[in-house]
Amino acid sequence: MSFLCLDKVNCRRDGICMEVCPAGVITADAEGYPVVKDGAEAFCNKCGHCVAACATGALSHERLPMIDFLPNRKPRPETVAExxxxxxxxxxxxxxxxxxxxxxxxxxxxxxxxxxxxxxxxxxxxxxxxxxxxxxxxxxxxxxxxxxxxxxxxxxxxxxxxxxxxxxxxxxxxxxxxxxxxxxxxxxxxxxxxxxxxxxxxxxxxxxxxxxxxxxxxxxxxxxxxxxxxxxxxxxxxxxxxWPKYRYSLVPPRNAANVAWL
Ligand SMILES: Cc1cc2nc3c(=O)[nH]c(=O)nc-3n(C[C@H](O)[C@H](O)[C@H](O)COP(=O)(O)O)c2cc1C
Ligand code: SF4
Structure with missing residues (x-):
């Protein structure tokens, strides 16, 4: 399957990698496992979404070493507050x-x-x-x-x-x-x-x-x-x-959003 490497034991065949791929590069084989579409290799932009969104870590990408992926912490309630x-x-x-x-x-x-x-x-x-x-x-x-x-x-x-x-x-x-x-x-x-x-x-x-x-x-x-x-x-x-010389104690006002809701 070219640049994608799949661990079939861990693959749930949930299709997430296919859904998140922005370039429509991945398709399912006859058994539902992800494979690169024929002739679509060149459209991969190496965004890493297929690997990063896989919940079971079943997928890797030959051109994106796993060591370069960072853990992605879930936002917590404190995240918004910060x-x-x-x-x-x-x-x-x-x-x-x-x-x-x-x-x-x-x-x-x-x-x-x-x-x-x-x-x-x-x-x-x-x-x-x-x-x-x-x-x-x-x-x-x-x-x-x-x-x-x-x-x-x-x-x-x-x-x-x-x-x-x-x-x-x-x-x-x-x-x-x-x-x-x-x-x-x-x-x-x-x-x-x-x-x-x-x-x-x-x-x-x-x-x-x-x-x-x-x-x-x-x-x-x-x-x-x-x-x-x-x-x-x-x-x-x-x-x-x-390094700033002064600390601002207030957030100054700005215009209300100029928005049209459709
Ligand atoms: C100026 C700009 C235009 C973009 N246009 C699109 C778009 O039309 N469709 C799309 O799916 N993604 C679009 N993107 C998203 C990029 O493809 C995406 O940022 C890139 O693949 C990296 O992925 P990441 O944002 O998850 O890191 C755009 C990004 C930027 C900065
Ligand atoms: S790296 Fe991005 S563009 Fe390439 S196959 Fe994965 S999701 Fe698709």
Missing amino acids: VEPLMLGRRSVRAYKDKPVEHALLERILDVARRAPTAVNSQQVGWIVVEDPAKTRRLAELGMEWLRAAGHPRYVELWDKGREVFLRGAPHVAVAHAPADYTWGAADCAIALTYMELAAAAHGLGACWAGLLTRAAMAHAGVIEALELPQGRTVHGALMLG
């Missing part, structure tokens, strides 16, 4: 402590972000993480060159008065990029950055979307060069990262 306030309490942090974030923690939030959903599980998001605070500062300076030329007098005035308005004095910035010709690049990068922002918040880190840097990275040769952006890639978003 996760919702985390999501609501996340703020765009614009004042950072003069203290770098340790490498292991940056790696850890990146490890969450790399697991964010991507269209057809294509996993084409690439990252540039600026770890050296001096390089982050240099990026802000280069970005301001772009902003000056683009004509944003308000930001230029604040910068010239000594206020770091471009990257808000964050010690680090994480930049997400994707192939320039990839249709879902912007969406995949935005989702991955959102995962990273929430993972950062869970560790007490501050973050803020760096829209100005994102625009500069699409337009300013100096910024693109400083980022060492690989050829053929487009930056779709970036996140300032650092």
Whole structure:
């Protein structure tokens, strides 16, 4: 059965793997056991759902080593009580402590972000993480060159008065990029950055979307060069990262959802 390996003793023939496969790659043989449909191998996007949803662990996938699957804990009542306030309490942090974030923690939030959903599980998001605070500062300076030329007098005035308005004095910035010709690049990068922002918040880190840097990275040769952006890639978003200077004691109000229920 090609890339799927089945333990027939444990297989309940419940058809779950067939139902959850997004690509319709799996079918039942004459006895009801899962097999890869003839000619459908190429449609497998290695999402791992067939293996991950199997309640008896009867299925494995040759291209997805079992050691790379993580246990998936069930949400508990406490999960809602923890996760919702985390999501609501996340703020765009614009004042950072003069203290770098340790490498292991940056790696850890990146490890969450790399697991964010991507269209057809294509996993084409690439990252540039600026770890050296001096390089982050240099990026802000280069970005301001772009902003000056683009004509944003308000930001230029604040910068010239000594206020770091471009990257808000964050010690680090994480930049997400994707192939320039990839249709879902912007969406995949935005989702991955959102995962990273929430993972950062869970560790007490501050973050803020760096829209100005994102625009500069699409337009300013100096910024693109400083980022060492690989050829053929487009930056779709970036996140300032650092330890927040202040704690917010309130969640500010936002508009009611603009929703139509059908
Ligand atoms: C921008 C985007 C578009 C997607 N569109 C579809 C879709 O139209 N149909 C679908 O079944 N899954 C869609 N997905 C889900 C992906 O296929 C899925 O995220 C990927 O296979 C990884 O699986 P996971 O989310 O369980 O990790 C989309 C995901 C993203 C990020
Ligand atoms: S890895 Fe995903 S696409 Fe491939 S067979 Fe399993 S469920 Fe289907």
